[in-house]
Amino acid sequence: MVEALLLALRARDAIDPDEVAIVAGLVDEVAMVPAKRTVLKRGVPLSHSILLIEGMMCRYKDMRNGSRQISAIHVPGDFLDLHGFTLKHLDHDVMALTAAKVAYVPHDRLTRMTEQYPHLTRLFWFLTNLDAAMHREWEVSLGQRSGAARTAHLFCELYTRLALVGKAEPDGFAFPINQTELGECLGMTSVHTNRVLRDLRERGLLDFRRGVAKLLDPEGLKRVAEFDPAYLYLDSRPR
Template sequence: MTRSISPNDLMIRRLQSIHPLSNEEVRALGELPLEVASLESGHDIVRMGDRPKQCCVVIEGCTCIYKLTSEGGRQIMAIHVPGDIPDIQSLHLGLMDFGLAAISACTVGYIPHEKIQQMCEAHPRLGVALWRETLIDAAIYRDWMLNIGQREAFGRVAHLVCELMVRLKAVGLTEGDSFKFPVTQANLADAFGISSVHMSRVYGALAASGLLKVTRSRIQVLDWDELLEAGDFDPTYLHLEKSAPA
């Protein structure tokens, strides 16, 4: 982050990027109590079969939604970035059918369901904003299915980098043409359905093509137009209305 941002501010930025909010609604979101926790990479926030009584907001780092096969194979279904509320559906689906875990060192803020429900009763349009957030999550899942099923690994990774750049820009967390992304290649391999070795080769190919510069915790886009083409990226599915100031 380039300047101090409160945990609630990131959530507000995210919702403002997809739904207009009044000053009163912004205040209501700012008053939600967040119990902030620091998590290590690999920490399970929600496990399949849990019945959580709270949602979490990603404040720093990244989380993922995943599912496991009976033999322990993991498929990452979504990656969440600061400002996201990855398990908002737990408000209405009592039994979790997925796992939610930190995939980097992570800071999250827990919000009791009861407090969110009270806020939505007092401010019905915030309920609409949260409903829109769940619909956009579903749109992202659909695009990820297309990405994994129909693109080669080079295009899959290019597409995700484009998506992350747009989503992080929407909450003011890009720095020029780069963004912080401390997720290991092993975790990304589980998102793309490839081996860690193959993931490393794809990163190398993207760098050799002059599209990206990848370090341990940051991705820099070197040629945005070429990256868009390589990833066959169209941001329509993100349904963004505006971006936050950097």
Template sequence: MIVNLLNKLARRDMLDEHERAVLMAAPAGTKQFGPRRNIVRQGEPLTQSMLLLDGFVCRYIDLADGKRQILEFHMPGDFIDLQGFLLKSLEHNMASVSPVTVALVPHTTLRHITENEPHLTRLLWFTTLIDAAIHRQWIVSNGRRSAIARVAHLMCELDTRLDVAGLSDGNSFFLPFTQADIADATGLTSIHVNRMLRVLRDDGVMTFRDGRVTITNRPALADIAEFDPAYLYLHSEPR
């Protein structure tokens, strides 16, 4: 639902009725993808951007030796290739993880917004700055955190973002990832991710089974991850 985006923005700043209407009217249609489909290919020229309505998406880069690095996970409410509006193509790939529905927003519409809606433009710009802040935490994870802290931090991030999107029931959330996905996101092997998940489970911190994460000891999880949600800028300010 596009209402997920409105909620996400409204949490960070006031949105007036006119701005809500402009956003509601932005999509020119929707599109569906099955699981594990390419959505945007590296280098492909783009003329529209996608707002994720349902399902999970990831960005990734493949290396020459077959290794893959996932760069970010996206959930409903995320404007998944808004960058493409100004970059004109992406230097990485985007793929569905689960079955996915997106709303298509033509770049001409985005251009119109940037010409006529300065406040809305700032809010859209802002959402891309949050993506960059998430990237920075992943740099820290992959660079300096231990394997168990990387997994824990990713789970804390997803927990917090899914809660903002209204997709968490408080202590558990649906997460259609494989252990290999988590490995490619955290720069580990799926075998080692499996071991770290077992440690977290054995220690009563969290479980990840059948596509569902259940957090059984949130303070312990945040402590292992050294998680501080400040980087998600969840408070409202005039922007």
């Protein structure tokens, strides 16, 4: 149930068997979520956090005119709302991009963990810091990168994060979202997104069609994106 989370944590620090048992014991119930279902609404009081086990989800905010900004994509092993443990309600919504499987982690269990297990507490703190680092990188993308670089960066990031939890293929990954949703990540319309994808395909960098991403030239894609994975903190060290 918590294997992907453990893979993500073990890439950053050693975890002993006792801690594995504690993390596994955090999970209360498991649920299936259909694609496109909003699982967390802004402003709603929270008594648990949600761990994504399978599928992809996103954090987003809607504007009055109907436009939507997706501010993060979640992959297996991510908490959707670990920040909700201290915030107690969210300022954004969370939606399933694909059919998904989630685990509920009651806040009272997290409270007990923070009282009894300082190392795990620091690692969970690390996870919310990591979320913030990814948000900063998306901010740089939206403010400074061109459409092509922004798109390339998103695919570099997702490939790296999915590979970490064993969900990537050697040359790409399954990414079953449509071009409207991809555009909502990138601050572009579906039509503009399609044009950028065509450009990246013609340059021999990336082929994204029908929910499958193929990195045709990973090094070239990284160059275009100015992708430096340092913000993903992939080094294992005592934390």
